[in-house]
Amino acid sequence: MNEQLALLPAYLTAHLQLTLLALAASAAVSLPLGIAATRVRWLEQPALAIAAVIQTIPSLALLAVMVPILATLQLQSIGFLPAFIGLSLYGILPILRNTVTGIAGVDPALKEAARGVGMTPAQQLRQIELPLAMPTIVAGLRTATVWTVGMATLSTPVGATSLGNYIFTGLQTRNFAAVLVGCVASAVLALLLDALVRSLEVGVRDRRPRLVKVAAAVTAALYLYTVGSLAGSLVGGGDRPISIGAKGFTEQYVLAELLTQWIEQETGQPTAQRQSLGSIVAFNALAAGDVDVYVDYSGTVWANVMGQTGIGSRAEVRSAVAQYLDETHGIQIAATLGFENAYSVAMRNEDADRLGIARISDLPPLGLTLSMGGDLEFFSRPEWTAIEEVYGLRLAEERTMDAGLMYQAAAEGAVDLISAYTTDGRITAYGLRVLDDDRGAIPPYDALVMVSDRLVEERPDVVEALGRLDGRIDVEAMRQMNLAVDEGGENPATVATEFLRSLAR
Amino acid sequence: MIELRGLSKRYGNRLAVAELSLEVAKGELLVLLGGSGSGKTTTLKMINRLIEPTSGSVRLDGDDVAALTPSDLRRRIGYAFQQVGLFPHLSVSENIGVTPSLLGWSPDQIRERVDTLLRLVELDPDEMRDRRPDELSGGQQQRAGVARALAARPRVMLLDEPFGALDPLTRQRLQDSFIRIRRELGVTAVFVTHDMTEALLLGDRIAVLSEGRMVQIGAPAELMRAPANDYVRQLLDTPRREAALVDSLLSTEDTA
Numbered sequence: 193m194n195e196q197l198a199l200l201p202a203y204l205t206a207h208l209q210l211t212l213l214a215l216a217a218s219a220a221v222s223l224p225l226g227i228a229a230t231r232v233r234w235l236e237q238p239a240l241a242i243a244a245v246i247q248t249i250p251s252l253a254l255l256a257v258m259v260p261i262l263a264t265l266q267l268q269s270i271g272f273l274p275a276f277i278g279l280s281l282y283g284i285l286p287i288l289r290n291t292v293t294g295i296a297g298v299d300p301a302l303k304e305a306a307r308g309v310g311m312t313p314a315q316q317l318r319q320i321e322l323p324l325a326m327p328t329i330v331a332g333l334r335t336a337t338v339w340t341v342g343m344a345t346l347s348t349p350v351g352a353t354s355l356g357n358y359i360f361t362g363l364q365t366r367n368f369a370a371v372l373v374g375c376v377a378s379a380v381l382a383l384l385l386d387a388l389v390r391s392l393e394v395g396v397r398d399r400r401p402r403l404v405k406v407a408a409a410v411t412a413a414l415y416l417y418t419v420g421s422l423a424g425s426l427v428g429g430g431d432r433p434i435s436i437g438a439k440g441f442t443e444q445y446v447l448a449e450l451l452t453q454w455i456e457q458e459t460g461q462p463t464a465q466r467q468s469l470g471s472i473v474a475f476n477a478l479a480a481g482d483v484d485v486y487v488d489y490s491g492t493v494w495a496n497v498m499g500q501t502g503i504g505s506r507a508e509v510r511s512a513v514a515q516y517l518d519e520t521h522g523i524q525i526a527a528t529l530g531f532e533n534a535y536s537v538a539m540r541n542e543d544a545d546r547l548g549i550a551r552i553s554d555l556p557p558l559g560l561t562l563s564m565g566g567d568l569e570f571f572s573r574p575e576w577t578a579i580e581e582v583y584g585l586r587l588a589e590e591r592t593m594d595a596g597l598m599y600q601a602a603a604e605g606a607v608d609l610i611s612a613y614t615t616d617g618r619i620t621a622y623g624l625r626v627l628d629d630d631r632g633a634i635p636p637y638d639a640l641v642m643v644s645d646r647l648v649e650e651r652p653d654v655v656e657a658l659g660r661l662d663g664r665i666d667v668e669a670m671r672q673m674n675l676a677v678d679e680g681g682e683n684p685a686t687v688a689t690e691f692l693r694s695l696a697r
Numbered sequence: 698m699i700e701l702r703g704l705s706k707r708y709g710n711r712l713a714v715a716e717l718s719l720e721v722a723k724g725e726l727l728v729l730l731g732g733s734g735s736g737k738t739t740t741l742k743m744i745n746r747l748i749e750p751t752s753g754s755v756r757l758d759g760d761d762v763a764a765l766t767p768s769d770l771r772r773r774i775g776y777a778f779q780q781v782g783l784f785p786h787l788s789v790s791e792n793i794g795v796t797p798s799l800l801g802w803s804p805d806q807i808r809e810r811v812d813t814l815l816r817l818v819e820l821d822p823d824e825m826r827d828r829r830p831d832e833l834s835g836g837q838q839q840r841a842g843v844a845r846a847l848a849a850r851p852r853v854m855l856l857d858e859p860f861g862a863l864d865p866l867t868r869q870r871l872q873d874s875f876i877r878i879r880r881e882l883g884v885t886a887v888f889v890t891h892d893m894t895e896a897l898l899l900g901d902r903i904a905v906l907s908e909g910r911m912v913q914i915g916a917p918a919e920l921m922r923a924p925a926n927d928y929v930r931q932l933l934d935t936p937r938r939e940a941a942l943v944d945s946l947l948s949t950e951d952t953a
């Protein structure tokens with residue numbers, strides 16, 4: 193818990209930066225647009241329709257879609273910018289809609305009285321319509337505030353630090369203290385900001401200058417701090433930190449920590465992690481140079497990026513991937529860590545012994561008596577099709593289940609086989625055995641330390657240091673590290689530190 | 698001087714005001730009299746361009762109002778709304794001082810003017826100044842509305858049933874004050890009322906409207922002497938009829 197709280201200042205500051213600046217941008221767009229829509233009648237419908245359409249896009253997808261759009265525009269495609277733009281777009285609708293309804297809802301008799309006493313249209317807007325619409329507009333602003341604070345927790349997968357880092361990492365590494373800290377902190381933040389907006393409104397409405405002053409001062413201080421800290425991190429003298437990416441599962445968190453500590457230890461360079469990135473986001477960010485280094489798997493690049501369906505040996509796939517990455521994106525492979533994180537077929541040790549099974553090719557004769565559990569995508573993946581075809585395997589039952597539950601189901605005998613990741617520590621922990629893919633149906637998934645062309649150019653020393661990790665992590669070592677986090681409740685950073693210490697010995 | 702020429706306002710295929718032509722001399726008070734829906738408010742609002750006429754024109758001191766900037770025009774004309782229309786988010790004094798402040802008067806000038814007007818409409822300045830309109834009774838709101846119309850010392854005033862919600866005694870006192878300041882300032886006014894006694898008391902001349910058309914215009918005595926039709930006759934007869942009714946009611950009580 194304490195080590196979680198130690199992260200709070202950094203996460204909270206980043207969360208505030210996103211939230212406050214996005215809200216300011218939402219308001220800066222939607223207030224004038226809302227006012228314009230009440231003057232220029234034809235504007236109202238299209239403006240509200242567009243804002244509503246944006247709102248129907250699931251929030252996570254809206255953030256994710258910013259990444260390729262920004263990459264196409266040659267802008268920073270992961271990190272603050274995509275999250276900021278996504279959040280700003282999301283906050284437009286409540287403010288816009290309430291501005292329009294608030295102004296349109298002002299009693300026509302009062303609008304006429306405003307004209308009657310001699311106000312120009314601008315004076316009428318400023319002195320009568322906006323003040324009378326203010327409660328409605330503020331209600332929209334408060335909705336946007338609460339939404340934005342909540343949605344900002346989803347900016348973690350596009351590479352922006354936020355309180356969501358607690359939630360995403362915590363859920364993946366089963367660290368519920370982290371999840372709790374993230375949820376509580378963002379809920380408290382939402383309530384506080386909401387109360388701040390509310391007290392500004394009440395102060396103005398009831399003419400309580402002290403309340404207005406205090407609320408305005410707090411708001412101004414928050415914005416100053418936010419803008420100041422953001423500017424500081426952008427300008428931030430000294431070297432650009434090496435940006436280390438991680439996708440959203442335990443092994444990636446451990447490896448990102450490992451690379452971070454290794455780079456700092458070997459080169460003294462400052463680093464920054466971008467955790468819980470989506471798979472495509474991580475690769476695109478590396479290609480664009482927004483991430484300098486992350487670990488991906490040869491089979492993932494082979495199938496998902498290169499679109500290959502055939503299968504080669506471990507060495508063949510690795511060199512084809514290396515050539516492709518170099519030619520298309522200038523990406524280099526700094527190190528091949530030494531383990532594979534492939535799909536595999538696993539079985540309880542005692543069943544395997546009793547039935548005399550060691551290889552996948554031993555399965556087909558028994559196939560129709562066996563059931564298998566697979567994670568959410570396994571049975572629709574090319575790996576499974578390949579296994580079915582190459583081995584002629586037909587099973588009695590195929591059951592899709594949550595990856596976390598799969599291992600337990602196998603251990604309890606609820607299914608006979610499961611689709612296990614070869615580096616999952618639970619294989620050993622639950623008394624399971626990986627069956628040998630003796631006919632090579634499953635593509636190899638070598639863990640590769642991939643570096644951007646930008647890093648190769650700017651920091652050859654870092655690339656060289658990473659090269660010294662080549663072949664240093666075997667599959668059992670990786671399994672133990674994953675297990676320590678998943679089942680042992682340990683922190684990825686601690687696990688990585690211990691491993692590096694053992695390397696040094 | 699106000700001059701209406703062939704003024705009409707059409708809503709759909711109904712004429713709310715039809716071919717209205719009349720003149721209000723400088724310093725004169727013209728009462729617009731007529732049943733509900735006869736076009737009185739519409740006529741008033743066409744004078745300060747809150748409503749644009751379908752045809753015809755309005756001249757103010759010889760200038761066609763259609764050629765003037767609406768906000769400038771309206772700052773020169775005090776308008777008391779039938780529905781009062783005080784701004785709920787402003788205090789009573791801010792409501793009354795709104796036009797002077799648009800005209801750029803100094804805060805001191807405005808404060809002094811507001812207090813004078815509050816006393817004039819018989820509202821205690823110290824008690825009322827800082828209240829919000831919803832903290833006033835209907836009659837008090839109406840008086841604040843009249844004060845707002847008077848605030849910028851307009852030479853022309855348009856008043857739409859300004860004393861309709863007042864008790865008879867307050868009403869009489871305010872009518873008296875109104876007559877006095879009108880004389881002092883030489884205000885030219887168009888005054889809408891349903892109340893025949895008020896029309897006779899305040900009006901230099903009375904214009905009777907019916908279904909958007911002007912039935913008759915003239916000094917009260919002229920209308921009394923030669924009413925144009927039965928409708929005008931009955932209208933003018935209302936105070937006497939009411940007095941007779943009161944007498945008869947009281948005398949029945951005596952004999953009972």
Ligand SMILES: Nc1ncnc2c1ncn2[C@@H]1O[C@H](COP(=O)(O)OP(=O)(O)OP(=O)(O)O)[C@@H](O)[C@H]1O
Nearest residue numbers: 708712713731732733734735736737738739740779
């Ligand atoms: N915006 C409008 N659209 C359509 N018809 C209207 C509109 N405003 C007024 N009218 C109609 O025009 C006619 C004149 O209305 P006006 O408000 O001038 O009446 P009035 O003499 O002031 O009546 P009252 O004594 O009840 O206030 C009425 O029949 C009314 O229904």
Ligand SMILES: [Mg+2]
Nearest residue numbers: 737738739779
């Ligand atoms: Mg009327």
